[in-house]
Amino acid sequence: EPEVTQTPSHQVTQMGQEVILRCVPISNHLYFYWYRQILGQKVEFLVSFYNNEISEKSEIFDDQFSVERPDGSNFTLKIRSTKLEDSAMYFCASSEYGVNEQFFGPGTRLTVL
Amino acid sequence: SQKIEQNSEALNIQEGKTATLTCNYTNYSPAYLQWYRQDPGRGPVFLLLIRENEKEKRKERLKVTFDTTLKQSLFHITASQPADSATYLCALVLTISGGSYIPTFGRGTSLIVHP
Numbered sequence: 748e749p750e751v752t753q754t755p756s757h758q759v760t761q762m763g764q765e766v767i768l769r770c771v772p773i774s775n776h777l778y779f780y781w782y783r784q785i786l787g788q789k790v791e792f793l794v795s796f797y798n799n800e801i802s803e804k805s806e807i808f809d810d811q812f813s814v815e816r817p818d819g820s821n822f823t824l825k826i827r828s829t830k831l832e833d834s835a836m837y838f839c840a841s842s843e844y845g846v847n848e849q850f851f852g853p854g855t856r857l858t859v860l
Numbered sequence: 861s862q863k864i865e866q867n868s869e870a871l872n873i874q875e876g877k878t879a880t881l882t883c884n885y886t887n888y889s890p891a892y893l894q895w896y897r898q899d900p901g902r903g904p905v906f907l908l909l910i911r912e913n914e915k916e917k918r919k920e921r922l923k924v925t926f927d928t929t930l931k932q933s934l935f936h937i938t939a940s941q942p943a944d945s946a947t948y949l950c951a952l953v954l955t956i957s958g959g960s961y962i963p964t965f966g967r968g969t970s971l972i973v974h975p
Contacts, residue, residue, distance in 0.1 A: 751903075790904060790949065790965040803960045838903045846894075846953055846961045851903030 749773045751852035753839050759858045760829055768824045768855045770839030779822045780840040780849060781814065783807070790838070795846075796822065829859045862887040864966040866950060872972045873940055881935040881969050883950035890952035891961065893926055895935050898947045898968060907948075908935075940973045947971070 752771045760766050772779050781793040794804040794814055801814065813825045822841075826833055836856050840849040865884045873879050883893070892911040896904035910917045910926040910933065917924045923936040937944050947968040953961050 789967040790898075790951075792962055792964065795960070795962075803956070803962055805962070836901075840903075846963050847909060848906050849963075851905065854901075854903050 751839055751841055751850050753852040753855050755855060756853065757856045757858070759860065762831060762859055763828055765825065765827045766829060766857065768826070768837050768839075768857070770822045770824070770852055771820050772822055772839065772841030773850055774820070776841035776843050776850070778842045778845055779816070781824045782838045782840065783835040784838065785835045793824075826857075831859050833857060834859045864888070864950065864952060864964060866966040867969045868967065870970040870972055872974065875941060875973055875975050877940055879937040879940045879944065879971055879973070881948050881971065883933040883935070883966055885931050885952055888931075888952050888954060888964070891955045892953045893924075893933050894951040894953060894963065895924055895933075896949040896951060898949055904949055937971070942973045942975050945971055945973050
């Protein structure tokens, strides 16, 4: 069964550094998303991406964040100048028809020291 | 203010019983509502979607109801099994300007099914 994959599973970085989280969505899906979940908190929408551009973004997704689909298979989230409060699980999701049925990846645990 | 409320306390039930989880919301007008399952350290798994004009949806042992007047959704698992133990998330899907949809999640309710 096709699935969304994410790498790395765990990323440790120093405050102020840049990180790139990678996702490979399901191959025939057209909509891509990033979410984050701070430990013990709810899942929070960051950004949606369709047709090679951002379709929506939340207040969390400020200039520190960017997304890219550098080729036909990868979808990346870049976080510049990381802060302690960026520590969280970051989930990528993809879907065929918008948010109707999203398939989530296993997540990347980001730890900022 | 806008809120999505799910029981913060874990729901403990015996195997074979029906589990009922509640999602209440205020000051939202969702286009539809979704339920997800999340296991520890894993990503959410989509279970069911119900639209604002639907009262009830079923899938195997799962049933969801949606009352837009009460601003409440109920999620039922019949004949529950220990393997159903997980956190269940409700998500309101909101339509915003331009026709886009944004999912807004509740914090989830932990279900523990005892053998």
